[in-house]
Amino acid sequence: MIHVFTPTRPRAVAALALIGSMSASGAFACPDWSLQGTPIAFGSEQLWVPQAVDVVAGGNVDLATCPVEGYGWVITQPDFDFTFSENDAGRELELRVEGTCDTVLLVNDASGTWHFNDDDRELNPGIRIPNAPAGAYDIWVGTYAPQTCAARLVLETFGTPPGGGSQGGASQGGDGGGGMQAMADPGNLTDYRDRVGQSFTFTVTGTDRGSVWGSDIYTDDSALAAAAVHAGAIGMGETGPVTVTILPGQQSYQGSPANGVTTSDYGSWSGSYQFVLPEAAVEPAPASLTDYRDRVGQTFRFSVTGSDRGSVWGSGPYTDDSAVAVAAVHAGALAVGETGVVEIRIVPGQQSYQGSSANGVTTSNYGSWQGSYDFVGHEAAPAPAPAAEAPAAPSAGK
Numbered sequence: 001m002i003h004v005f006t007p008t009r010p011r012a013v014a015a016l017a018l019i020g021s022m023s024a025s026g027a028f029a030c031p032d033w034s035l036q037g038t039p040i041a042f043g044s045e046q047l048w049v050p051q052a053v054d055v056v057a058g059g060n061v062d063l064a065t066c067p068v069e070g071y072g073w074v075i076t077q078p079d080f081d082f083t084f085s086e087n088d089a090g091r092e093l094e095l096r097v098e099g100t101c102d103t104v105l106l107v108n109d110a111s112g113t114w115h116f117n118d119d120d121r122e123l124n125p126g127i128r129i130p131n132a133p134a135g136a137y138d139i140w141v142g143t144y145a146p147q148t149c150a151a152r153l154v155l156e157t158f159g160t161p162p163g164g165g166s167q168g169g170a171s172q173g174g175d176g177g178g179g180m181q182a183m184a185d186p187g188n189l190t191d192y193r194d195r196v197g198q199s200f201t202f203t204v205t206g207t208d209r210g211s212v213w214g215s216d217i218y219t220d221d222s223a224l225a226a227a228a229v230h231a232g233a234i235g236m237g238e239t240g241p242v243t244v245t246i247l248p249g250q251q252s253y254q255g256s257p258a259n260g261v262t263t264s265d266y267g268s269w270s271g272s273y274q275f276v277l278p279e280a281a282v283e284p285a286p287a288s289l290t291d292y293r294d295r296v297g298q299t300f301r302f303s304v305t306g307s308d309r310g311s312v313w314g315s316g317p318y319t320d321d322s323a324v325a326v327a328a329v330h331a332g333a334l335a336v337g338e339t340g341v342v343e344i345r346i347v348p349g350q351q352s353y354q355g356s357s358a359n360g361v362t363t364s365n366y367g368s369w370q371g372s373y374d375f376v377g378h379e380a381a382p383a384p385a386p387a388a389e390a391p392a393a394p395s396a397g398k
Helices: 009-023 224-231 324-331
Strands: 002-007 036-044 053-057 082-085 093-097 103-108 112-116 126-129 137-145 150-157 198-204 217-219 239-248 270-275 297-305 339-348 371-375
Touching: 036 053, 053 093, 053 137, 093 103, 093 137, 112 126, 137 217, 150 239, 198 224, 224 239, 224 270, 297 324, 324 339, 324 371
Parallel strands: 036 082
Antiparallel strands: 002 112, 053 150, 082 137, 093 126, 093 150, 103 112, 103 137, 198 239, 217 270, 239 270, 297 339, 339 371
């Protein structure tokens, strides 16, 4: 819920003075913008890439007892005295909170207008100020209930991209081999929301800083450089071109950890984007996957020629020293003698493996083993048939 109310600073002083006079008779102190908070300062172009500062949310002041519209618990002095500068482009300023509990946000902006929000994004608040005036902002990060919790205040601008460029100058479909240059990182892609189906190339420097919502498909206000790292389009600290396709808004977005960046879940949102990733080169499969044991949860694509010669233990998952070419036939991913690309997922070691017969290959039982793999899109063989006894030493270490 968002509230905007516009007493000027002088009128706010009068209101707070009234509350001050009430304190002698037992009233709580209320938010006072004239007190000193932690100073922070950013320019409009700096905030094109989101900036975050840590804060302890909450306090001992009940907003319901104060002459500002809102509710929750804050401290008397601002958590932050924020100096906002250089907004000649008239960008929107967004202030949002990422908290470990149900948080609220109270802001007195540079024009003296008060803003309050609770639960803009699930249990986290957010306030966006159009054509945000430059100057001093007083910010309180509070909690809905009377307890404190760890939180982060995130500041970000939206609107005209830095440098004064317009979205119409973006290079569609990357450079396409036609010499068109990638554009500078716009921070996020909300300005491209009306370009659904079009692709654009930007030069970004991979980072883990900034808020991102979704996996594979991201909300269009997600930080582009951080989303690029999460998607595997670029490495952390690496600078280079990435290509994205603008997509419609989705009903929901699923967060996940990947490549050192953890993204968040979100519900319905108005715009999205997805990275266009080059087709990875497919390498020949190794004889076994013991060297991949520390890559649990990751998926790999290999070129394999199906075979019925070699030892395999299990029926999916398979022990990681099982012959990949033979296990691929047993799983139904390939036929004997057929060459193709298989997708393999590394999974943890199992307490036991059940052998079975399938597709002309008979696998063996085995007990506890340290690493496993299975074939993506190919379920384990159903009812196991009588299996051959495991050899005394199927491979080194067993």
